[in-house]
Amino acid sequence: MNILSALGATIIAQFEALGGYLLFVGKSATAGFLPPYRVRLLLKQMHFVGVESLTIVVITSIFTGMVFAIQAEIGFSQFGANGLIGGIVALSLTRELSPVLTALMVNGRVGSAMAAELGTMRVTEQVDALESMAIDPMQYLVAPRVLASIVMVPALTMIFNVIGLAGCWYVAVQQLQVPEGGFWARIWWFVDEDDVLGGCFKGAVFGFILSSIGCYQGFHTRGGAEGVGRATTRAVVISGVLILTSDYFLTRILAPLSVG
């Protein structure tokens, strides 16, 4: 009986949290579509999410491309099929590795920063101050961050694709002596635009997840510096888990696209 009621309470609490989050998302979407449009704030966030993430995306993508080239060679060399390395790595990058790894890296950098910044603003009453000046914090703080992430994570995913492929090319063609022509031919043969677009779509969804969770956690911070720390950790962990689980469902949805 006790276990049942405890379980019930937990489930209700989870649904309440989910409801609170969905309401938050709905409010920020409404606020984002209504004027005044905060173009300057949007550009600032796009710079923060996109431009300032370039270094980590470049470094992770080039090494990911190189590592996967080495791993693919281990398998394919047994069949004398080294020419397939480029195609397989390109397919993995565009469909999975670029969106997921980009999102996880951006989550660590940007999702945490959003939670910490909004959390600090909450506990130092800056959010109250905005409201007291008749400014909707949803519109001023949340909408630009979410929108910027929805736009910039796919853009970073594209960059991850290109530079990851360059890393793969360096290992495959320069070090493993895969013929240049075959390398590229297999890529064009394996990868089509649906793969690339599907990966970008995933990036957009992941961008939405990491920014909305980061803002939600920050916005509902309680209890001083300790609370900000808790909100930041939760934002990164919850977003990370959601990115990886939603990836499975997104892949299921997108799969028919490139089969046909």
Next chain:
Amino acid sequence: MQTAIQETPGIQITALKKAFGQQQVLDGVDLEVPRGKITVVIGRSGTGKSVLLKHVMGLIVPDSGSVRVGNDLLADLGPRALRNVRFRFGMVFQNAALFDSMDVFENVAFPLREHGIEHGLHPGQQGTPLGTARLRGRAREAAIRERVEGMLAAVGLRDMGYKAVSELSGGMRKRVGLARALVRGPEFLLYDEPTTGLDPIMTAQIDNLIRATQDANPGITSLVISHDMAASFRIADHMAMLYEGKIRMNGTPAEIRSTADPVVRQFIEGRLDGPIPLG
């Protein structure tokens, strides 16, 4: 116009209750804040003075009871109408609540940039609807600069506009918060401990500013939270003491000073012995 505004009511708080979890912070507060006067609310820290102030602007929604601002009952207002009520307020937060992403100048300029510089210059001067800025470009920027610099000078921060918020002392933050609250000339002014933590000279200067702002604009309404007794007696037209979730006493400074209520006496005299439990 001016007289019409002066005849409308100020702020009316009725049977306000608010609990956070188990803690009943406000337990039936009744308080009338008359227009055209300075009302000072005193009380120990942690009694819910800040919580009370946030109710007045609808930043916190009460469990029960009501707040009436002018002729508007806050609970009846939709988001748009609530926004229009908040347009008429300026609030000084206890810890200033400055935007740390902006420098001092931009903090004070923020309400002007958001809501326009032409409007809200104290009741009686609100000739045009809020939110439609007529000045453009360089003229607008110059007008903003002039207003902000005048405001900074009034709080003793001349030429400090370039400073980052993180470089300011607590007292300077407080004064920037005051400048930001006053810059659009609001009709209702809420001050949450505006002088706590300031030196005695600066305290006197801020008290003078609060008094002078009120006296220069008879249509406005000031609600000040304080536990500085000397200053409260100096600036208040009306005083009220918040104690254990209720208004314990309400009257003119002279009435408060001469009261026989042991709780009020103990508080204004700052004695350890008396009915107020220590802790």
